Amino acid sequence: MEHRYDPRAVELRWQERWAADRTHHAEADPSRPKFYCLEMFPYPSGRIHMGHVRNYTIGDVVARQRRMRGFNVLHPIGWDAFGMPAENAAIERGAHPADWTRDNIAYMREQIRRMGFSYDWDRELATCDPIYYRWEQAFFVAMLERGLAYRRKSIVNWCERCQTVLANEQVEDGKCWRCESVVQERDLEQWFLRITAYADELLAGCDRLSGWPEKVLVMQRHWIGRSTGAELRFPLDGRDGDVRVFTTRPDTVFGATFVSLAVEHPLVGDLSRGTSEEAKVAAFVQKVRVQSPDERAEGKDGVFTGAYCRNPFTGERLPIYAASFVLMAYGAGAVMAVPAHDQRDFEFARAHDLPVRVVVQPDGPPLLAGSMDAAHEGSGTLVASGEFDGLPSEAGKTRITEAAAARGIGRSETQYRLRDWGVSRQRYWGTPIPVVYCERDGIVPVPLAELPVLLPVDAEFTGSGGSPLARLEHFVQTTCPTCKGPARRETDTFDTFMESSWYFLRYTGPENTTRAFDPEAIRYWMPVDQYIGGVEHAVLHLLYARFFTKVLRDLGEIPDWEPPGQTIEPFANLLTQGMVIKDGAKMSKSKGNVVDPDYLIERYGADTARLFSIFAAPPERDLDWSDQGVEGASRFLHRIWRVVARGQAWLAAPLDPAPTDTSDAARTLRRLTHKTIARVTDDIERRNHFNTAVAAVMELVNGYGELIQDEPPADPSLRSAIREAVRTTLVLLAPFVPHITSELWDVVGGGVPLAGTPWPDADPSALVEDVVELVVQVNGKVRGRFTAAPDIADDELLARALADPKVQALVAGKTIRKTHVVPGRLVSIVV
């Protein structure tokens, strides 16, 4: 053994051995319990960054620890390889996206290997590989046949910089999630996936995902945004037709004093045409349509259309307004306005001098329409509501909805904030959408036997003039699969979130060319037991992946692994790790505050990089980069190395089977060793507190470090306890710093490879305390302390406490009013 720790030499040696032995390969084996540990796969942007190091270190700690625990662990890695940066590189540098991506993967694969992550490289996959994306095309065709995919013209979010459409989830603050340019609206023919058909199931799933952070579930629930209410029809006054509105408050219908339409609502033009209001309305519509959503929200503008409708319950004539804040995309694009019970309507009524009518009376002093300064949005008792007077407003919702249905003027309805997922992208570097357009047969899916539709390699990348695929005539020109006549191919590609919506399923058999999934492999490995990644995917990726899993179940592509009656969910436990921060900002190239993992590995070694990223912060929190922190992690590893090197001559001796004559020093050290086992195990398996697990091992090393000298201690039981402590240290640290611990494990004669060593259980007999320290509180303040055997009776403890001179001084001459004994902890005295 070298006396100086040389991380690079040690790490290379072990990495070569692991690769040669395919150490981390796992096969489905129903006779063994499984554990599927997954980290969000990387986009091959060029180099790994500290966020990857952190994410994958956390995952590797879990994977390695579960293996030692006896689980058959699936721990795969792959590449989310389609995406715009590859195409941008092609435009800027002339490199083909395929070459650029392949080279990046090659480099990043080596970086990841150098970190010593225990991936099963036999299962590596890349989403740009036709053997991968052909299945995605097959799923899409199946979805098309089931009506789960459809094409329609719609107003879409368009990013001019990226020259493509964005899904609603990809628009942040009105800006593109990737390049941050302002998103515009365009009217385009697009492919959509009917995620709204799964809204209720996605919502129901949230309730059973107890292994997910509450924060993520809240975000998903809100994104789905289910609200129940009623659709009511307000007949137009003096002409045929009606205005349909959606409301969550049918109980307030008697308080409606006007109706508001979105400016895009078809009735706006129809109703104002030929009236004296026509010009005013047209000008208003014109003004609002060019406004951004923010501006629309800003001014609560509106204009009278010149037309009226009638309240379906009272027959009362109500003016119809066009209002900037009403969204065409939500509900019916029209609302019944109840100023007394909706704050927004209240403000609008004030501004336009419209009446306010109270129909829900809360407990307490009666509301008077004339003296209100805000709407009463809460519950109460219905008043001025005809036959419904006196009902609690909650009951009124149901009763009024039922009445509307009976009279044919409405029905109960559920609305979602969630929109269908637009998946068309006008880009080259993605999965081709497997559809052709035939003049005779219309939209024709490419038959399964003809899949994959390969992405052609000979496209040109100019950055302008639309999608490169659309300009490739030999790609576009094709024959119709049905009539064999001339047809044109779809030239859009899929949103890259499609590929990441099912990769975790494909890892169970990525080499399979005859079918997407082997049901037996899926049944064995799924669900993912621990998923780890950044919280920035809380809605996007995680919602799409849940949706896809449910669709694939319905398409019969995967077996349902859930108990009967439970909705299928892909990720049983989710850990969202925080960002890596330096100088108060997220590490990023544009901010110039990145730390290159290569530099860390070169200078300190992978084990130090791993240890630092685990120890510096608990996983959910942001990690503040600190050069000194890295030094500290490195120092700890050097220290362990030195300690083992010093005692190597005698540490390797076998452990005594059961030391009979045990000294106090040995018992104390054994207690520390086994307490550490208990703490570290709990921290890793239950609490995900990896930082405190490492701290516990540091305490253990502090506890015996100075006992290890060149010569062994004379006391044989202490000698044995030290050997046990050192071995335990290496075993407990193995998931965190696998290279150095493997090396030292050989030095101390560990025998079987460290990674194959069973995770230890704490020995309860070693945990028993000989003496415990108790504190004495007088009037709630700590005034003394004493030690006692742990099993002493309460009244004796009290006597011991009162015997303390300091306590006596405080108690003398006063009456003891109350005492309280917590065994093993404290004695509390009140005087």
Add this chain to the structure above:
RNA sequence: GCCGGGGUGGUGGAACCGGUAGACACACGGGACUUAAAAUCCCGUGGGGGCAACCCCGUGCGGGUUCGAGUCCCGCCCCCGGCACCA
């Protein structure tokens, strides 16, 4: 505005069920070793007071419950994240 998560030494962070606040580490100060430095090792380190034993204060602020509150309750302030005319 609404919904989450936070606020603890000079710093990152511990304290799991209400029971010794500040584990572990960094930084800093002192010492040992060294010709010197690095490395390493030892000691100290929440604030204030005292020669000392000790005493007082202290987990964003103000109240409360309790023998006992960083932890529970009520009312605020501030920071971070998400959503934001969703009818």
